[in-house]
Amino acid sequence: MAVYTEVSDEELAAFVRSYAIGRVLAVKGIAEGVENSNFLLHTDSGFFLLTLYEKRVAEADLPFFLGLMEHVAARGITCPLPVKTVSGATLGRLAGRPAAIVTFLDGVSVRRPAAGHCAEVGRALAALHRAGTDFPLRRPNALSITAWPPLLQAAQGRADEVARGLGERAALALADVQQHWPARLPQGVVHADLFPDNVFFIDDRLSGLIDFYFACNDALAYDIAICLNAWCFETDGSFNVTKGRALLAGYEAVRPLSTAEVDALPVLCRGAALRFMLTRLVDWLNVPSGALVKPKDPLEYDRKLAFHMGAACASDYGLMR
Numbered sequence: 001m002a003v004y005t006e007v008s009d010e011e012l013a014a015f016v017r018s019y020a021i022g023r024v025l026a027v028k029g030i031a032e033g034v035e036n037s038n039f040l041l042h043t044d045s046g047f048f049l050l051t052l053y054e055k056r057v058a059e060a061d062l063p064f065f066l067g068l069m070e071h072v073a074a075r076g077i078t079c080p081l082p083v084k085t086v087s088g089a090t091l092g093r094l095a096g097r098p099a100a101i102v103t104f105l106d107g108v109s110v111r112r113p114a115a116g117h118c119a120e121v122g123r124a125l126a127a128l129h130r131a132g133t134d135f136p137l138r139r140p141n142a143l144s145i146t147a148w149p150p151l152l153q154a155a156q157g158r159a160d161e162v163a164r165g166l167g168e169r170a171a172l173a174l175a176d177v178q179q180h181w182p183a184r185l186p187q188g189v190v191h192a193d194l195f196p197d198n199v200f201f202i203d204d205r206l207s208g209l210i211d212f213y214f215a216c217n218d219a220l221a222y223d224i225a226i227c228l229n230a231w232c233f234e235t236d237g238s239f240n241v242t243k244g245r246a247l248l249a250g251y252e253a254v255r256p257l258s259t260a261e262v263d264a265l266p267v268l269c270r271g272a273a274l275r276f277m278l279t280r281l282v283d284w285l286n287v288p289s290g291a292l293v294k295p296k297d298p299l300e301y302d303r304k305l306a307f308h309m310g311a312a313c314a315s316d317y318g319l320m321r
């Protein structure tokens with residue numbers, strides 16, 4: 001369970017009094033997630049999500065994340081909406097952390113996505129990219145390629161405690177992506193963490209997107225690579241090209257890819273796999289004592305990276321031209 005910060009009943013009641021959402025009837029720590037402390041909040045006005053922003057979220061970035069949710073929601077994307085305090089603020093402080101209340105979204109995430117889910121995610125990702133086009137705030141990707149060498153450095157000495165050769169494989173992959181990383185792909189606002197746990201469905205139809213706390217400005221196609229990694233691999237480590245094709249076709253039904261984006265797909269997938277392998281590895285080696293959190297497996301992304309190191313072109317992912 002991701003609850004890093006405990007909140008006393010008194011602190012919570014005082015915090016909620018600054019909103020026009022009635023009294024707290026119940027509050028419950030949420031079992032999913034690894035980044036922030038999340039609570040399901042039941043008040044006289046219904047259900048809400050209370051988030052206390054933890055280590056990786058810089059307070060200065062919160063107006064970007066909360067503003068983006070409002071911006072894309074106004075353009076037809078179903079996502080949580082920040083709730084305003086009676087004085088109009090979307091951000092406050094609780095138990096020493098920056099904190100916000102957002103609307104609760106109906107739906108459930110899928111554990112084993114099918115090709116139909118992948119198609120829906122592709123469409124939703126492209127719609128999000130379109131909706132973000134005129135978002136006025138900017139946030140560079142703090143976990144882009146320039147952030148990977150320090151992550152590797154932080155973990156390399158102990159990487160082989162997790163799996164033999166892991167540090168060396170990561171170093172080779174890093175050198176490869178540094179050599180081939182594309183310079184001038186179409187840019188925009190990307191979600192950057194659209195994993196299955198951040199997409200809700202009702203009756204197999206996509207009902208909403210959550211967790212905008214890695215959103216930033218980057219290459220739009222990099223967001224596709226993150227999704228191919230997160231949605232289109234099987235539990236045995238194989239890439240499911242039918243799911244890849246579905247995701248890419250869903251995306252292109254809304255926003256067709258340029259030739260440069262198609263050509264860059266393999267290296268973007270390698271980079272995206274390396275990014276999540278490295279952040280998972282650093283977290284795996286540094287679980288805060290006393291935190292109720294289950295770190296995610298870096299080796300899942302080591303296996304995905306191995307697949308991508310052997311993939312040569314976009315057709316390996318199901319994209320036909």
Ligand SMILES: Nc1ncnc2c1ncn2[C@@H]1O[C@H](COP(=O)(O)OP(=O)(O)OP(=O)(O)O)[C@@H](O)[C@H]1O
Nearest residue numbers: 030032033034035036049080103104105197210211
């Ligand atoms: N607005 C919402 N409506 C309903 N449930 C939500 C909402 N926001 C979050 N949740 C629930 O809380 C869980 C954790 O939320 P979230 O993914 O934002 O946390 P996180 O710590 O940032 O996780 P992650 O590891 O994905 O980065 C989600 O998987 C979902 O079950």
Ligand SMILES: N[C@@H](CCO)C(=O)O
Nearest residue numbers: 034193195276280296
């Ligand atoms: N989605 C990320 C965790 C949130 O950063 C992962 O699976 O590694």
